[in-house]
Amino acid sequence: MATLQLKSIRKTYPKADIETLKGIDIEIDSGEFLILVGPSGCGKSTLMNTIAGLESITGGEIKIDGRNVEQVAPKDRDIAMVFQSYALYPNMTVRGNIAFGLEMKKMPKPEIDLEVQRVAEMLQIEQLLDRKPSQLSGGQRQRVAMGRALARRPKLYLFDEPLSNLDAKLRVDMRHQIKRLHQQLGTTIVYVTHDQIEAMTLADRIAVMRDGELQQLGTPADIYNTPSNLFVAGFMGSPSMNFVKGVVEVQEGKSLLALVGDDGARSMLPLPAGMELWQGKEVVMGIRPEHLSEGSDMNHQDTKVTGLIEVLEPTGPDTIAMVRFFNQEVACRLSPDSKVKVGESVTLSIDLQKVVLFDGQTEKRIQLSND
Ligand SMILES: Nc1ncnc2c1ncn2[C@@H]1O[C@H](COP(=O)(O)OP(=O)(O)O)[C@@H](O)[C@H]1O
Ligand SMILES: [Mg+2]
Structure with a gap:
């Protein structure tokens, strides 16, 4: 568990003529589930990538547990990520992919086996453990990527539309599993979604972004009942206000x-x-x-x-x-x-x-x- 502070985060991509993040301020409590929403292109993935350390920032400060991580390499930030474009190790089985992070941490083999089993059950991929990624559907690969992140028990989880490739039923099952996982482990989570129900049901707080700016940060009830402006009001809720x-x-x-x-x-x-x-x-x-x-x-x-x-x-x-x-x-x-x-x-x-x-x-x- 960890706190995450984003202070006036700015990002301009090289050669870009506009700023993608225009000063984002969010403080996330230890154990909090923060949902990030906003129209396509508003900067959600960019913000996630800066937290993970995959993109540099052009201004501001990112602190994990009070420590500025600017000089900390992505692999040393103790973050597990599941992004839209998830890369699995193609030559390893599903089991190998999920176990990889744990082997790197030198976890004893019997413990790794238990952990892989636990995660596989949760994600309903037990029958796929001996397959290679090329033998899986898009939705199955997405669940393996999720399993790899969940097995690690890091300080902070970053999920960028992790359920987007799943069919409706599986999406709902996974949403329940994620909620349960969060209730059990109390891990700090930042989660991007465009699914209204996911946002309202999973979040402790929701951050609504537009054009690289934060429009409102509040509980689901705040956002739904007292939207700060017309944009937030129209964005959250289906059918719209x-x-x-x-x-x-x-x-x-x-x-x-x-x-x-x-x-x-x-x-x-x-x-x-x-x-x-x-x-x-x-x-x-x-x-x-x-x-x-x-x-x-x-x-x-x-x-x-x-x-x-x-x-x-x-x-x-x-x-x-x-x-x-x-x-x-x-x-x-x-x-x-x-x-x-x-x-x-x-x-x-x-x-x-x-x-x-x-x-x-x-x-x-x-x-x-x-x-
Ligand atoms: N690597 C990149 N180089 C230049 N521009 C980028 C890069 N990645 C994203 N962008 C631009 O930054 C903006 C925000 O993108 P992104 O963070 O992916 O939005 P979202 O995840 O909210 O859909 C978009 O205009 C996109 O074109
Ligand atoms: Mg995105």
């Missing part, structure tokens, strides 16, 4: 969001208390699909909207409806028992306690006094 743009108006002491349609027609949505100060300003209301519910809650007449169902997507546990109201299309998570039909209208109530508001200019979340 709905955004409704309008101008704040105050009528009889109550603030409303005035929406203006293409034809100039206006419609009003209620706003939470505390928005009066924003009168005349453009704001974006963010509503998660699950906070638009079907049916009539008589106490909240004013938070209802009526729209036309355009598409229905039953997923099993729920049904996602794409609903058009007032020139906007919003996704709503309805009960699978819902009787709604495409082409019909539906009345939805907005859970105003749960909406998130953003400044239309800066795109930052507006903090209300009751936050």
